[in-house]
Amino acid sequence: MEEIKQYTPKDFKSDQYVRWCPGCGDYAILNSLQKVMADMGVAPQDIAVISGIGCSSRLPYYINSYGFHTIHGRAAAVATGVKIANPKLTVWQISGDGDGLAIGGNHFIHSVRRNIDINVLLFNNQIYGLTKGQFSPTTKKGMVTKSSPYGTIERPFRPAELTFGARGTFFARLLDVDLKNAQETISAAARHKGTSIVECLVNCVIFNNGAHGWIAEKETRPDRIIFLEHGKPMIYGVNRDKGLMLDGFELKAVTIGENGVTEKDLLVHDAHCEDITLQYKLAMMEGPEMPIAMGVIRDVQTETYDQAMDNQIAEVREKSKIKCFDDLVGSLEQWEI
Amino acid sequence: MEKIKVKELDQVVVRFAGDSGDGMQLTGSIFSNISAIIGNEISTFPDYPAEIRAPQGTVGGVSGFQVHIGSGKVYTPGDDADVLVAMNPAALKVNAKHVKKGGVIIFDQDSFEKNDLVKAGFVSDDPFAEMSVSETISLVPAQLTTLTQKSLEGFPLDNKAILRSKNMFALGLICWLFNRPMEQAVHFLGNKFRKKPSVLEANVKVLTDGFNYGYNLHLSVPTYTIEKSDDVPHGKYTSISGNTATAYGFIAAAEKAGLELFLGSYPITPATDIMHELALRRDLGAKVVQCEDEIAGVTTTIGAAFAGCLAVTNTSGPGLALKSEGINLAVMAELPIVIVDVMRSGPSTGMPTKTEQTDLLQALYGRNGESPLVVMAPGTPDDCFHYAYMASKIALEYMTPVILLTDAFLGNGTSLWKLPKLAEMPEIKPNYVQPGMEGCKVTFRNEETKVRYWAIPGTPGFEHRNGGLEKDYEKGSISTDGENHQKMVDTRAQKVENVAAVIPELTVFGAEDADLLVIGWGGTRGHLMSAVSEMNEKGKKVALAHFNYINPLPKNTAEVISKYKKVVVCELNNGQFATFLRSKVPGVNFLQHNKVQGQPFTMAELVEHFELILK
Numbered sequence: 001m002e003e004i005k006q007y008t009p010k011d012f013k014s015d016q017y018v019r020w021c022p023g024c025g026d027y028a029i030l031n032s033l034q035k036v037m038a039d040m041g042v043a044p045q046d047i048a049v050i051s052g053i054g055c056s057s058r059l060p061y062y063i064n065s066y067g068f069h070t071i072h073g074r075a076a077a078v079a080t081g082v083k084i085a086n087p088k089l090t091v092w093q094i095s096g097d098g099d100g101l102a103i104g105g106n107h108f109i110h111s112v113r114r115n116i117d118i119n120v121l122l123f124n125n126q127i128y129g130l131t132k133g134q135f136s137p138t139t140k141k142g143m144v145t146k147s148s149p150y151g152t153i154e155r156p157f158r159p160a161e162l163t164f165g166a167r168g169t170f171f172a173r174l175l176d177v178d179l180k181n182a183q184e185t186i187s188a189a190a191r192h193k194g195t196s197i198v199e200c201l202v203n204c205v206i207f208n209n210g211a212h213g214w215i216a217e218k219e220t221r222p223d224r225i226i227f228l229e230h231g232k233p234m235i236y237g238v239n240r241d242k243g244l245m246l247d248g249f250e251l252k253a254v255t256i257g258e259n260g261v262t263e264k265d266l267l268v269h270d271a272h273c274e275d276i277t278l279q280y281k282l283a284m285m286e287g288p289e290m291p292i293a294m295g296v297i298r299d300v301q302t303e304t305y306d307q308a309m310d311n312q313i314a315e316v317r318e319k320s321k322i323k324c325f326d327d328l329v330g331s332l333e334q335w336e337i
Numbered sequence: 338m339e340k341i342k343v344k345e346l347d348q349v350v351v352r353f354a355g356d357s358g359d360g361m362q363l364t365g366s367i368f369s370n371i372s373a374i375i376g377n378e379i380s381t382f383p384d385y386p387a388e389i390r391a392p393q394g395t396v397g398g399v400s401g402f403q404v405h406i407g408s409g410k411v412y413t414p415g416d417d418a419d420v421l422v423a424m425n426p427a428a429l430k431v432n433a434k435h436v437k438k439g440g441v442i443i444f445d446q447d448s449f450e451k452n453d454l455v456k457a458g459f460v461s462d463d464p465f466a467e468m469s470v471s472e473t474i475s476l477v478p479a480q481l482t483t484l485t486q487k488s489l490e491g492f493p494l495d496n497k498a499i500l501r502s503k504n505m506f507a508l509g510l511i512c513w514l515f516n517r518p519m520e521q522a523v524h525f526l527g528n529k530f531r532k533k534p535s536v537l538e539a540n541v542k543v544l545t546d547g548f549n550y551g552y553n554l555h556l557s558v559p560t561y562t563i564e565k566s567d568d569v570p571h572g573k574y575t576s577i578s579g580n581t582a583t584a585y586g587f588i589a590a591a592e593k594a595g596l597e598l599f600l601g602s603y604p605i606t607p608a609t610d611i612m613h614e615l616a617l618r619r620d621l622g623a624k625v626v627q628c629e630d631e632i633a634g635v636t637t638t639i640g641a642a643f644a645g646c647l648a649v650t651n652t653s654g655p656g657l658a659l660k661s662e663g664i665n666l667a668v669m670a671e672l673p674i675v676i677v678d679v680m681r682s683g684p685s686t687g688m689p690t691k692t693e694q695t696d697l698l699q700a701l702y703g704r705n706g707e708s709p710l711v712v713m714a715p716g717t718p719d720d721c722f723h724y725a726y727m728a729s730k731i732a733l734e735y736m737t738p739v740i741l742l743t744d745a746f747l748g749n750g751t752s753l754w755k756l757p758k759l760a761e762m763p764e765i766k767p768n769y770v771q772p773g774m775e776g777c778k779v780t781f782r783n784e785e786t787k788v789r790y791w792a793i794p795g796t797p798g799f800e801h802r803n804g805g806l807e808k809d810y811e812k813g814s815i816s817t818d819g820e821n822h823q824k825m826v827d828t829r830a831q832k833v834e835n836v837a838a839v840i841p842e843l844t845v846f847g848a849e850d851a852d853l854l855v856i857g858w859g860g861t862r863g864h865l866m867s868a869v870s871e872m873n874e875k876g877k878k879v880a881l882a883h884f885n886y887i888n889p890l891p892k893n894t895a896e897v898i899s900k901y902k903k904v905v906v907c908e909l910n911n912g913q914f915a916t917f918l919r920s921k922v923p924g925v926n927f928l929q930h931n932k933v934q935g936q937p938f939t940m941a942e943l944v945e946h947f948e949l950i951l952k
Contacts, residue, residue, distance in 0.1 A: 014802070045794065045795055045796060048643075048644065061802050064800055066794035067800075068640075068802070068804060069803070069806065070666060071663065074633075077601075077628070077632065077636035078640035081640025082641065085599055085624070085640065085644035085646040106630055106633070107629065312619055313619045313622055316620045317619070317620050322620045324621070325588055325589045326758060328621065332575045333370070333575055334575045336574075337569050337570075337573075
């Protein structure tokens, strides 16, 4: 039997010098991704990393695998073509909030709808970095940027909502500085068959420093996020004494031991539930009243597009008498002259 | 018994016209197929409105199908019709001026009531006089509606279904007029309605009654015979549309190259039939993706090429504009893709179902930066097979995008196609990386041809990063160095120029030592050849140089063109190829003949123009 090669993150580092700004959140994601790749054990030649345009889209240059730095907004479409052409490849798509949700918004929703088996790392820093600081579709309303000197008047997208609206099968969220959870979340995305959307909350130190400041501090973070794990009760907090309950149709943050609340009263996370209602509520939680949901929020299985394509080809092939071009020509209405 | 007059002709043009729901396309294509089977040359041209069902009986809803059949070589669907079948006054109104003197107009008398005439915009009771239809034209009224209803008496069909069969009565009548065997028509209907036996039975009944109606009444029109064609080389044939032929070219090329075929596509008139044909071919492993937009059409295609497919996208003018940034990525990443542009009338949405050659400069230059690629254009519907195959071969062997310019006339029109065998097609050898080249950079290329080596994901030892940023010639990494950029621009241009080494030289058709060289390209070949032949028959010294390879041009282009005193470039645009030729072949006075009416040339206008130049 062939020995399974053990990989280390180093096997996935290319010879290119990484050129993001010092302190950029993208470094952390790159490192986490390389660790996940090593753990997965897929050989570099069987990985394709496809990106669009933007700071984060430089990432393929830094991974030792097949990579393609394409054009603005089109990463999802190019990745779709790659995966359909060769379903054996593990395909990663790297996009930012501008690349993926503005210029590439159409490809984003349609790749999610088709459930093509690609892993999407959506770097959300709520700003255009490479063009030097314009607001993006995820920038908070009212924010002053170079292109909104009086504050934006636009309502932002929430990537989870878009993903669910496009009937997504996987949605997760991670924070650049939360390394352990980030790696676990990217691993789960890699294991999922279908389009995995991972919203990576990353900090742009230059143009939008502190965008995710509410949850950035290590000390206060446990009180402000909840790391969701399938099958486990929804507990969080520095002292692990906080939790989530249902109150009518709404989620409610509670403290164990107060008002007679015990651990048994807390909701248990079901990422595999087809019904999206509760996952949606979790994904939409905002501080300070509620913790921000992190980790895998939704992870359901259904046939992937690439699989469906191969299955249909196999089915039609079996029934058809046409096996090659000459058979096709032979099957045409024809006559001798 | 009265003797039936029989006219022997070497060629005849028939035009079927009716409402877009009247089944004129089916009627016309069955008639042309029968004619091909009994050994005639054929060329067809459907002329249909963009509206699926325009208001019934109005001029906007008229759908036409023209068939040219002949015992000799037939190059075009013909200018004017010998026989027009008009299912209603609107069809007459649109087509009456295209009937030859001495021709025949068969019309559905039941559909020429006052009401119908008004809908078509006639103001009097005599539409023929209103259209100044020549007295030399025989008018053949037939109560197609009533006769069809009678024919189907007792059939379990509602009136709507019965009326839908009246095109078959007309077809039967035409089959009688042209001495076409009924068995073949029945056979084609059998294939068409295989799954609807009751519809088939009704159609066959009406068809037969239509034929017998003509035969028994001895309508006072001559019938026609057209002898078998002797010009066609012996072999097996079918009749094929340009769009289907294009699709088959890709299937053949993928199999020959040993690659899977991928099509990324978005529906657009008149290109969509290519997607329809390939979508059927799951049995041959064709991976067809109907995308969310034109941009995804080309970018999924680029992804598939990156991952090792023969990757193709099809579109028409507006879609080509949307794809231009994507095509440029394929230029920069040096990936093999084929883009088919089935040209239609523009600008913007223009006239979507009408033909034009107005995308040439867009194909050649419509991208940012210095962005040369290969441009090719087939000349006839069956030619689309060969050029789709060659476009694939060149893309794969030269690692470049290739734009294949067909048009609505070629895509929807049909011609005879001699069935090929894959073994007879030329080899396709993509420029793959070879063992021993491990570690080679994305920009490594054959220094002679300048073609980049292709490493397909999944191949160990060749991992690389491609992209739209300029790359260092040696290292393959991102580079903004000015001299390097110049070198890369020149290299990509040289690579495309090098394709000239493998394309056939330009040949000239027609008179030796001609006084006038006619130049054309792409889908106008039939019309130009016919016009030049006619001039030659009249003793005029005219020759034709027709281009299928536009960029690069055949090596001998300048040498051929500069031999002639007078040169006229004929195209269905305002002079785009003439502009291109002026930049490539300096010192020649290129005259122009241009037409932008959404319709092909007519032979008559070409001949008239050439005679004018020769004066």
